[in-house]
Each structure stands twice: as C-alpha cells, then as structure tokens.
Amino acid sequence: MLTKKIQLWEHNNNISLTAYILDNPKEFKADKKRPAVIICPGGGYLGIVDREAEPVAMRFAANGYHVFVLRYSTYYTEKISDYNNLPKGNEKSAFPAPWFDLAKAMVIIKENADKWYLDSDKITLCGFSAGGHLAAYMGVHWRDDILRKKFKVHSKFFKPNALILGYPLLDFKVMKDNLLENPNEFQKRYFEISSKAVFGNADPSDKELTELSPVNYVSSNTPPSFIWHTADDSFVYVENSIKFASQLTRNKVPYELHIFEQGPHGLSLCDKTTAGDESHISPHCSIWFDLAMEWMKKYI
Secondary structure: OEEEEEEEEOOEEEEEEEEEEOOOOOOOOOOOOEEEEEEEOOOOOOOOOHHHOHHHHHHHHHOOOEEEEEEOOOOOOOOOOOOOOOOOOOOOOOOOHHHHHHHHHHHHHHHOOOOOOEEEEEEEEEEEOHHHHHHHHHHHHOOOHHHHHHHOOOHHHHOOOEEEEEOOOOOHHHHHHHHHHOOOHHHHHHHHHHHHHHHOOOOOOHHHHHHOOHHHHOOOOOOOEEEEEEOOOOOOOOHHHHHHHHHHHHOOOOEEEEEEOOOOOOOOOOOOOOOOOHHHOOOOHHHHHHHHHHHHOOOO
C-alpha cells in the first residue's frame, strides 16, 4: 500500500488529503483499476474527528478500495475541550471553503487516476455528520458553474458516483427549529459556534440556512445514496436523513435508508476500533458498513 499525505493548498498545511493506494497483486491484470472512496470525517466544521478518518479508511481498503481521507477547512485546528474558553477561530473556514477543498481533492484524484490504477467513474463520497453535509453538498452541487470556473475543468471532475452518509446534517432549518422547540444550552452554544464556522456568523438567516442545506437541492443528477442514522440521535436529528430520502424519492434517485432505533451521535464504525466511549459500541448499528458494501456493488 502506498500512503501519502497531499497538501491541497500552498498557504495552508492543515488542509490535506491522505491517500491509501492499494498495490495490485501480480495476479491482477496490469491495467486493473480499483474503485475509490473519499472520506469526509465529521466535527461540526469546528475540527476533524479522527475516529471517522483512518479506521474507516482501513475498513474500505480491506474491501479492495483505494481510500482518501480529506481534512478540510475547519474553524479550529486543535481539539476543543472548554467551550467557554475558546481559542481564536479561522475566519476563512466558512463556505464555500470546505466545498472547494473537496473539489480540489477530487480534481487531484481524477488527474492521477491512471497512475494510481483508479477507476475515476467509481468514486464514492463517504461523510459523517458535518462531513456528511459536505459530501451531500457536493452530491447536489457538482454541476454548479462556480466549480468549473474556479478550477477550469469539466464538471465531470466533481461528480461523485455514490454517496454514503452517516448521521448527516442535511437541513440546517431542521436543526434550528428543533433547538427552538427543545432548548439545550450546550447544543445551542455548539450550534452558534458551528454556524460561525460554516456561515461566518453565529446567527445565520433562514435564507442562509436554506441555501446551504443539501436537502433543498436534490435533483435527478444527485448520485445514488446510502444513508444511515439513529432515531434517537439528539445532536443531528434523524429528520435530516428522512427529509433527504424523501427528496431522493421525489426525484427518482436510487437510495437505501437505514434508521436504527437507538444510538448516540458519532457512532462511526460502532465498535471498539472507533469508540470514543462505551456508548459508541453498538453491534446492532455496526451492520451499516456491511449493508453499505453490499449496496455499493450495484453502483460502484
């Protein structure tokens, strides 16, 4: 396996793409190309959750995929332990910065597809939580002119062939409305800081919330999607996934939606390899990965 870290922008070494390129066994045909997965970990756009990065990449690699982990623009570069004593944030983290990071990563991957024996028509975006938002945002906006003009390449460079979304944030209005109905001081504070990271201000307007919500832009050009969530997720509400699936239905986009009855936010692989604490170990929910692998056979 070739492992390499690629810095995406000259001015910022915190934004990177870590590649896990599998060797081709000598038994393979010389020109055999593998499918690939780009992982977008979560973290509320405040940081990157390592539990949703390399451990997940290794699971995909074990199933024959080239894998890439994207560390995109976030508001902080260090782990936050005290939300009442926050360091200075990165004012350049707001959208579209993370989206441009993902777009740059996709261009690099597709430009190197032949060298890495990678099938550029079989690329899945796998995102968790805020990373699920980023993956879905690309899934619904890959044809936008702003990408083509900025990177001076054809829109096909930004087209994902499938999406895997784990407990994704897909509707900011759902998040705001739920917080208004069920006030929770920590979640309210977290949402304000995260909004500052995403929108550039702690109290975005309903118009801004709508514009950055992937659920509002699903079309027939959205790729097939595999979505999983837990019904009692108290951090990113399950309505996000349900509403997105409803829009996929309306636009006749193939999808599979799994809602598990119980489990906290941030489950990742749901086992000891990714558990932040005991609550993240859920044998019942852990089947999501095998279900996703089976589903991917239809499209990747």
